[in-house]
Amino acid sequence: xxxxxxxxxxxxxxxxxxxxxxxxxxxxxSESSSSDGAAAENVPGVTDxxxxxxxxxxxxxxxxxxxxxxxxxxxxxxxxVNSKGGIHGRKIEYIVKDDGYVPTNTTQAVNELVQKxxxxxxxxxxxxxxxxxxxxxxxxxxxPDLFVSSGSIKWGDKPSERPMTFGWQPDYEIExxxxxxxxxxxxxxxxxxxxxxxxxxxxxxxxxLKQFVGDQVVKEVKYTPGNTDxxxxxxxxxxSKADLVVGFNxxxxxxxxxxxxxxxxxxxxxxxxxxxxxPKLVGSLLAKFSKGAVKDGNSALDGIMTTEYIxxxxxxxxxxxxxxxxxWDEQGKDGELTNYRVYGMSQAYAFVSxxxxxxxxLTREGIVKAIEDGGAKWKxxxxxxxxxxxxxxxxxxxxxxxxxxxxxxxxxQDPMVTDLGDAEIKPDSGTAEQAPNESGLPDDIKxxx
Amino acid sequence: MQQLITTLLNGLTMGMVYxxxxxxxVLIWRSTRIVNFAQAPMAMVTTYIAMVLIEGGLNYWLAFxxxxxxxxxxxxxxxxxxxxxxxxxSDINAVILTLGLFIVLHALAALVFGSDYKSxxxxxxxxxxxxxxxxxxxxxxxxxxxxxxxxxxLLLLLLFQKTDVGLQMRASAFNPEVARLLGVKxxxxxxxxxALAALVxxxSGLLIAGGxxxxxxxxxxxxxxxxxxxxxxxxxxxxxxxxxxxxxxIALSLVSGYLGSGxxxxxxxxxxxxxxxxxxxGLFSHASERKV
Numbered sequence: 001x002x003x004x005x006x007x008x009x010x011x012x013x014x015x016x017x018x019x020x021x022x023x024x025x026x027x028x029x030s031e032s033s034s035s036d037g038a039a040a041e042n043v044p045g046v047t048d049x050x051x052x053x054x055x056x057x058x059x060x061x062x063x064x065x066x067x068x069x070x071x072x073x074x075x076x077x078x079x080x081v082n083s084k085g086g087i088h089g090r091k092i093e094y095i096v097k098d099d100g101y102v103p104t105n106t107t108q109a110v111n112e113l114v115q116k117x118x119x120x121x122x123x124x125x126x127x128x129x130x131x132x133x134x135x136x137x138x139x140x141x142x143x144p145d146l147f148v149s150s151g152s153i154k155w156g157d158k159p160s161e162r163p164m165t166f167g168w169q170p171d172y173e174i175e176x177x178x179x180x181x182x183x184x185x186x187x188x189x190x191x192x193x194x195x196x197x198x199x200x201x202x203x204x205x206x207x208x209l210k211q212f213v214g215d216q217v218v219k220e221v222k223y224t225p226g227n228t229d230x231x232x233x234x235x236x237x238x239x240s241k242a243d244l245v246v247g248f249n250x251x252x253x254x255x256x257x258x259x260x261x262x263x264x265x266x267x268x269x270x271x272x273x274x275x276x277x278x279p280k281l282v283g284s285l286l287a288k289f290s291k292g293a294v295k296d297g298n299s300a301l302d303g304i305m306t307t308e309y310i311x312x313x314x315x316x317x318x319x320x321x322x323x324x325x326x327x328w329d330e331q332g333k334d335g336e337l338t339n340y341r342v343y344g345m346s347q348a349y350a351f352v353s354x355x356x357x358x359x360x361x362l363t364r365e366g367i368v369k370a371i372e373d374g375g376a377k378w379k380x381x382x383x384x385x386x387x388x389x390x391x392x393x394x395x396x397x398x399x400x401x402x403x404x405x406x407x408x409x410x411x412x413q414d415p416m417v418t419d420l421g422d423a424e425i426k427p428d429s430g431t432a433e434q435a436p437n438e439s440g441l442p443d444d445i446k447x448x449x
Numbered sequence: 450m451q452q453l454i455t456t457l458l459n460g461l462t463m464g465m466v467y468x469x470x471x472x473x474x475v476l477i478w479r480s481t482r483i484v485n486f487a488q489a490p491m492a493m494v495t496t497y498i499a500m501v502l503i504e505g506g507l508n509y510w511l512a513f514x515x516x517x518x519x520x521x522x523x524x525x526x527x528x529x530x531x532x533x534x535x536x537x538x539s540d541i542n543a544v545i546l547t548l549g550l551f552i553v554l555h556a557l558a559a560l561v562f563g564s565d566y567k568s569x570x571x572x573x574x575x576x577x578x579x580x581x582x583x584x585x586x587x588x589x590x591x592x593x594x595x596x597x598x599x600x601x602x603l604l605l606l607l608l609f610q611k612t613d614v615g616l617q618m619r620a621s622a623f624n625p626e627v628a629r630l631l632g633v634k635x636x637x638x639x640x641x642x643x644a645l646a647a648l649v650x651x652x653s654g655l656l657i658a659g660g661x662x663x664x665x666x667x668x669x670x671x672x673x674x675x676x677x678x679x680x681x682x683x684x685x686x687x688x689x690x691x692x693x694x695x696x697x698x699i700a701l702s703l704v705s706g707y708l709g710s711g712x713x714x715x716x717x718x719x720x721x722x723x724x725x726x727x728x729x730x731g732l733f734s735h736a737s738e739r740k741v
Contacts, residue, residue, distance in 0.1 A: 226670070
């Protein structure tokens, strides 16, 4: 009885808000065709003094460690921007909903953000399975779906199908390609075992890698997220005599693979995707087991290879990290600055750049066009430029191969850029070495009034 | 060959954990004719208690024993306070109640302990044992797991077959009214059954956690595999539960290693269906004598 009435209430409110949204949408269309002066009154989430955006993150659940810190970093940077007066006079209001990394929850969270909260855009929604549940809804509602926190290629490879969606981090396929080329050049005799998460992360990564070293792969195993017993998988790798294991997996499974390898006395060289290699997080999981078997915290992953695409907290001298430290000191809440918070801030910086580039008259179509037109040339903490254009909504164009020493990634070669498919891999020509502005805000391209 | 041995040894240790869990299910079934689905989160809660105690600086084994005792108390509490009101009514009421309890305990644990992955320390170190230059994929803790479950099974067998309390427990489960007429305190026996079961369930939780990562949902797959193991053994026989657990552990480890980890849950359900089709009473059942 109770549940019925609740369901009925929910249905009624959803119909009501759908009607509301429809009428707002209609208003917006007629407005944008008629005038250019008055600041977009009918754009959802936008007023003269504020812009409201939303995001979905796993704040609880098995994917929460690490990932739940990302929005706190983004929030700190938005607050920092607000303390400087906002962008074009608008302060950023940032609403984060918890989806627990469960796609059905994501659907509900994003529905609430779009229909109840009336956000202007979704920024940084995290996860391949979770975001896949809402990407079509956002595109059909014409809500900008910016800078998805996932490296799946589907956020940007076909902008005609998903015109409102943009990726942000390097996709798994180009990361796989750059790792593959590095192995082919530097370790041509390695026998490669692949340790893959059984979804886009593993599939896209392996696809890119095999373009270069398909003939060196001796074994490929997949684990199912949620099942923490990976001994059968690691045993299969050990039996194949693989001496270099490349993992496209999440951090907890990096810890599990290291633990299991200890148990099986298996000692290959390890190479993990940047997604799964945060030395602090994995180190803290492994440290508890120490008793001499695993070294303490930060050095637990020593000698392991991985990739980077933004400077992390360990590069204290980097001008961007100095900016993030300042932002976190001024606006941060509990806890210290971590790589996940740096990720959130770097992503927030990209959104603020997009707001800046959209000019005073902010519309949903306008911000998409601004990213397509100028995004590839934006200055930012990313070591390599974005690939944004009319034909591609993919994010950062490459990675840098590093080896972890005492918890810090030391570059093994110059940062490389490439693109999907057969695109050539080449060293980047000088987008790095950019420092942030004194103010800590992106350049004002169109000029604030 | 190495891979086969590793996979089998891994299956053996996992199987023993399933066996302990199946034993817990069998115990409650024997004393109350209820399948307790809340067994998994109950074990998870006691594992977290052990972890908090160990992180607080308590001796590992002391924390281990305290966690088992808290499992005993939790089991008695659940029977007295939560299950008691629906006892004697349709069996399905109690089963649905345990499912509800499953969800409640999950949510509570996430609130109290957080839902991150946490590492649960192992008492013996986490390296595999080396024998004559060959490393075996079994840790000292794995051996402890095997020994602990066998000892518990033998103790339970002794309790049920050789002691008065065991006889009274069996009598109360088999026919409460006649047992009461004969002077057995049936309600105390039911409470004892739940408490013992929760203790054994806690043991399985602690054994799977040792040297591994835990989070509030880490026992969820064990409840499925342990249930299949219990049905495999006939739901009534402690020996059957252990054999069923071993079969499940080894079969699933082989499936995961040679066919793919995505097929593990499917394989478990196929085994369940096959057992129910071929020998509905389970491999160790003597159900025919009970059907009156």
